[in-house]
Amino acid sequence: MYCDHCGEPCVNAPADAHARCRRMRELEPPRYCAQCRRRMVVQVTPSGWTARCVEHGVING
Secondary structure, eight states: OBOTTTOOBOTTOOTTTTHHHHHHHTTSOOOBOTTTOOBOEEEEETTEEEEEETTTEEEEO
């Protein structure tokens, strides 16, 4: 698994390694696919956001 904010691996990472990423994700949509680490296409609208991975499809928020 990968961090959907920075794209770095989450497995075997120290507990606080992605604390900043978790805080940022409260304000921003994901930028990387958590399954394959690909950069996603992100569309932000007034009502929310949509992120699309070429391999794994669409995530809505």
